[in-house]
Amino acid sequence: MNPARPSQADAPPVFQARGVRKVYTAGELDVVALQGVDLDFHAGELVVLLGASGSGKSTLLNILGGLDVPTEGTLRYKGWDLSGGERTLTQFRRNCVGFVFQFYNLIPSLTARENVALITDIAPDPMKPEEALDMVGLSHRLDHFPSQLSGGEQQRVAIARAIAKKPEVLLCDEPTGALDVNTGITVLEAVERINRDLGTLTIVITHNAAMADMADRVLHLSDGHIVKERRNEQRKAVTSLEW
Ligand code: ADP
Ligand code: MG
Numbered sequence: 001m002n003p004a005r006p007s008q009a010d011a012p013p014v015f016q017a018r019g020v021r022k023v024y025t026a027g028e029l030d031v032v033a034l035q036g037v038d039l040d041f042h043a044g045e046l047v048v049l050l051g052a053s054g055s056g057k058s059t060l061l062n063i064l065g066g067l068d069v070p071t072e073g074t075l076r077y078k079g080w081d082l083s084g085g086e087r088t089l090t091q092f093r094r095n096c097v098g099f100v101f102q103f104y105n106l107i108p109s110l111t112a113r114e115n116v117a118l119i120t121d122i123a124p125d126p127m128k129p130e131e132a133l134d135m136v137g138l139s140h141r142l143d144h145f146p147s148q149l150s151g152g153e154q155q156r157v158a159i160a161r162a163i164a165k166k167p168e169v170l171l172c173d174e175p176t177g178a179l180d181v182n183t184g185i186t187v188l189e190a191v192e193r194i195n196r197d198l199g200t201l202t203i204v205i206t207h208n209a210a211m212a213d214m215a216d217r218v219l220h221l222s223d224g225h226i227v228k229e230r231r232n233e234q235r236k237a238v239t240s241l242e243w
Helices: 057-064 086-096 112-120 129-135 151-163 181-198 209-214
Strands: 015-026 029-041 046-050 072-077 097-100 169-173 201-206 217-222 225-231
Touching (some): 015 057, 029 057, 046 057, 046 181, 046 209, 057 169, 112 129, 112 151, 151 169, 151 181, 169 181, 181 209, 201 209
Parallel strands (some): 046 217, 097 169, 169 201
Antiparallel strands (some): 015 072, 217 225
């Protein structure tokens, strides 16, 4: 069990989404991926986002991370208006956000340390690659190449790469989607540890409802709407989740 943590719900939200709609135009057809989403996120929260395939989870996460923009609605992060143009979005992505995807996208010809160093070389106030890899339990794999690492280890390198610039926000899109249960647990433990030790606002997409208990807050997305929201009085350690 994690020690009691101060409630972040009392602090003002850092992220505010209001009336966020996203419409994709594919040929003659419009696909409405988000139909008016209102959400607040607080600094340091760990939020799990659940929903069936096609419900709009990735679309929402990409918009929160500044990879995409809403068709309608507004998005604010602290004082920044993220509907306010490409320059703001670029700054926001570069300085504030780390992304982890289902597939790790490591560079095969670079070691774990070098993959992380790609980011630490360009960030303003990064950790050392060794420090980031230590946070995900890979101190003993610094000089291994991706092909010499298991899927879970590769995903943890990807997490180290995402957090090495000390982002305020960590966004994970089905980080365990390609992994078996036990490997998935080691990856989620790394995510949990980063959220706890660095206080990073962390949003994790999954379609595995068992993961909900590790969160401070659980959001359910269905057909482009937030249909349910739950706050966990106490969150469970990843190792005690029932899969
Ligand atoms: P999820 O991540 O929950 O599976 P997505 O956000 O990827 O859902 O997709 C939501 C809806 O938007 C789906 O109907 C999907 O087909 C559609 N969609 C996603 N991306 C695009 C795109 N680039 N062009 C057209 N439709 C898209
Ligand atoms: Mg998705």
